[in-house]
Amino acid sequence: MRAGSARAVETAIEKLKEGSGIALIRRRGRPGEPRSAMTENGALNSPRITRRRSARRLLTLAAAVLLAVSVTGCAGLGTRDDRQTGNEPAFTEPADRAQLMEIQRLLAESGYDPGPVDGLMGPRTEQAIRRYQQAMRLPETGQATRGLLQHLQKTVARNRPAARPQQAAPRPPARTPAIGEAIYDVGDAYAYSDGVTRTVLKVTGDRVLWRDSAGDSYTAPRTAALPMIEWAAGVWKGRTQTRRDPRQPWPPVRGRAVAFDVRAEEWNVEDGANAERIATDARWTCSNEGSAKTNVPAGKFDTVVIACERSPAPAGDWQRRVWYYAPGIAEFVRRDDKDAAGLDLESIELVATMPGTGGWPPAARAGLKMALHDALSTKRVGEESVWQSTVVSEIFVIRITDEKKAATGQLCRNYVIVRHGAQIRRSYPAIACRSAGARNWKTPGLERSLVDAPDAPPPTRG
Numbered sequence: 001m002r003a004g005s006a007r008a009v010e011t012a013i014e015k016l017k018e019g020s021g022i023a024l025i026r027r028r029g030r031p032g033e034p035r036s037a038m039t040e041n042g043a044l045n046s047p048r049i050t051r052r053r054s055a056r057r058l059l060t061l062a063a064a065v066l067l068a069v070s071v072t073g074c075a076g077l078g079t080r081d082d083r084q085t086g087n088e089p090a091f092t093e094p095a096d097r098a099q100l101m102e103i104q105r106l107l108a109e110s111g112y113d114p115g116p117v118d119g120l121m122g123p124r125t126e127q128a129i130r131r132y133q134q135a136m137r138l139p140e141t142g143q144a145t146r147g148l149l150q151h152l153q154k155t156v157a158r159n160r161p162a163a164r165p166q167q168a169a170p171r172p173p174a175r176t177p178a179i180g181e182a183i184y185d186v187g188d189a190y191a192y193s194d195g196v197t198r199t200v201l202k203v204t205g206d207r208v209l210w211r212d213s214a215g216d217s218y219t220a221p222r223t224a225a226l227p228m229i230e231w232a233a234g235v236w237k238g239r240t241q242t243r244r245d246p247r248q249p250w251p252p253v254r255g256r257a258v259a260f261d262v263r264a265e266e267w268n269v270e271d272g273a274n275a276e277r278i279a280t281d282a283r284w285t286c287s288n289e290g291s292a293k294t295n296v297p298a299g300k301f302d303t304v305v306i307a308c309e310r311s312p313a314p315a316g317d318w319q320r321r322v323w324y325y326a327p328g329i330a331e332f333v334r335r336d337d338k339d340a341a342g343l344d345l346e347s348i349e350l351v352a353t354m355p356g357t358g359g360w361p362p363a364a365r366a367g368l369k370m371a372l373h374d375a376l377s378t379k380r381v382g383e384e385s386v387w388q389s390t391v392v393s394e395i396f397v398i399r400i401t402d403e404k405k406a407a408t409g410q411l412c413r414n415y416v417i418v419r420h421g422a423q424i425r426r427s428y429p430a431i432a433c434r435s436a437g438a439r440n441w442k443t444p445g446l447e448r449s450l451v452d453a454p455d456a457p458p459p460t461r462g
Contacts, residue, residue, distance in 0.1 A: 090147030091139075100125075100144050105370055106152040107132060108363040111391065117370050183330055183424050184208055184222070187356020190331065191430075191443060193297065193349045200356060223250055224332060225286065225306045225323045227262050238266035251306050251325070252288040259285045262310070282310045294324045296333050296349035297444065299401060299414045299429040301326040303333060318345055329353065329427045352430035352443045355396075355419050364389045372398055376413055376432055376441045395420040401429070410435050412444075 095103060097119035104114040107128045115124035126142040133140045136151065184200045191197040201217070202209040207229060211217040218231035230239040244250075244260035252258045262282050267275040286308040294303040303324040313319035318337035326333045331353070337345040357365045371387035375398040379385060384399035402414035412433040419426045432441040 088147055090150060091145050093146045095144040095146055095149055099146065099149050103129070103144050103149050103152060105367075106149075106156050108366040108370070109156055109389070110152070111361060111363050113362045113366075117366060183426060185356040185358075185419075185426075187358040188428075189354040189356070190350065191352040191354075193351055194346070224325045224330075225251065225308065227264075227284070235268050235270050236266055237269055238264060240264045251304065252286055254288045254290060257285055257287040259283065280314060282312060284308050284310050289322075292324060294326070294334055296351075297431050298333065298350040298352055299416070299431070301328065301333050301429075313340055329429060350429075352432075353428040354430070355417055355426070355428050361391055364391050368396060371396070372415075372417070373441060375400065376415065381413075393422070406433055408435075413441075 100121065101117055101119040104117045104119070104125055107114040107125075108117065110132065112128040112132050113124065114128040115122060121144060125144070129144060129148065130140050130142045132138075132152070133142075133148075136155070138148075138151070184203050186200055186202065189197055189199040195213075197213040198210050199212070200208060201211050203222075206222045207219055208222055209217065209219050216231070216233040219229045220226070221229065226244075227240045227242055228238075231237065241263045242260060243262075244258070248258045248260075249256075250258065260283075262284055263279060264282075265277045265279045267277050269275065286306060289305040289307050292303050292305050294301050301324075303326050306323045306325055308321050308323075310319060310321075316339070319340045320338045320342075322336045323332045324334040325331070331350070333350040334347070336347045339345050355368075357368065367389055368387055371385060375385045379398075379400045381400050381403050384397050387396045387398065388394075397418040397420065398415060399418065400413055400415050404412050406412050410433040412431055414429065414431050416430070417428040419428065430443060432443055434441045
């Protein structure tokens with residue numbers, strides 16, 4: 001408390017001691033009744049009046065103290081942080097690039113959108129600074145200064161939840177999806193070695209709508225390795241009807257085959273309502289061929305091998321398809337196709353998975369990307385960092401799992417983002433690489449850096 005405030009309070013208390021300004025509570029006497037009569041009949045000395053008089057004195061004392069403090073200025077009761085006006089010398093010293101990056105990061109964490117966290121001053125960063133200054137009642141300059149950085153650091157520290165140990169990931173009461181139970185969030189993306197990224201657009205019951213980076217879309221069951229339900233590719237559309245006994249377990253149990261019939265139709269949409277429907281019928285026989293250790297660009301996985309044969313197979317298309325399904329991420333990490341002669345047609349492997357952030361504010365998306373960049377740049381193999389936001393209900397743990405040199409000389413690191421929700425725990429493994437001297441990390445096959453990647457993965461064909 002300031003010295004002036006203390007003196008004013010002392011003065012108020014002295015006046016109270018002298019009885020100044022205090023009105024006693026008296027019983028109103030009858031006309032002509034002397035004061036002595038009021039005293040004699042106990043009106044002024046009764047316990048009830050005494051208690052009321054004492055309470056009124058205490059209230060008056062408290063009011064006087066508050067009045068004295070308010071007159072001399074309430075700022076004396078606040079912290080030093082609250083008294084920053086934006087006119088201190090530090091608010092005129094320009095921030096360097098590293099400090100500007102920290103300002104951008106803190107603005108993003110606070111819900112303001114400064115654009116890319118790149119240490120470069122642009123119109124979005126200036127506008128974010130102005131909005132922050134306006135909210136904090138600071139001079140609205142739009143300038144990035146050392147004083148602004150200090151103010152942001154103190155503001156964010158006050159509003160941030162209690163710090164969590166960086167090396168010990170939280171363990172909310174969530175479960176990992178069961179074998180064959182694929183759990184998706186809108187925006188979840190899966191990049192494969194064929195150069196195509198598949199993104200979840202919608203989840204309805206046991207159906208998932210996907211779109212790939214070539215522009216094709218399809219609807220598939222949640223459960224792994226079952227035929228698509230419908231699809232659209234260019235001018236062609238198609239759909240299937242699968243007649244499978246629901247009493248049969250799926251995926252198949254070890255040593256037991258599951259057979260079912262599949263009817264597929266496809267047609268050219270340019271032919272209109274009278275388009276010819278091309279129909280094919282096939283018998284699928286699928287089996288569980290056991291477990292395998294599977295190494296793909298996204299990492300190393302314990303997988304369940306599910307193999308399906310279809311007969312007859314369309315000319316030039318696969319007859320035997322093998323999925324390497326990883327229960328830990330509830331998705332296949334490799335798929336091999338062979339034709340009727342047993343020749344290899346195609347093999348694709350998982351390169352990266354990315355959690356969906358649909359519906360998030362831009363600042364929260366930028367915060368997760370920055371946390372990923374920091375983990376890739378600073379953490380050792382086996383270490384992890386924790387990221388969370390006040391506007392996102394889940395907790396994200398980023399763990400570095402491996403490191404290697406690519407044939408191109410790039411440094412590549414495997415990592416996994418573990419998304420802890422209220423009911424389910426999902427894992428998103430991936431690989432990221434960067435050249436010597438480069439700042440941004442990139443996923444092979446994707447055109448943009450992880451930090452600057454858009455919400456919808458860019459086209460990657462060609």
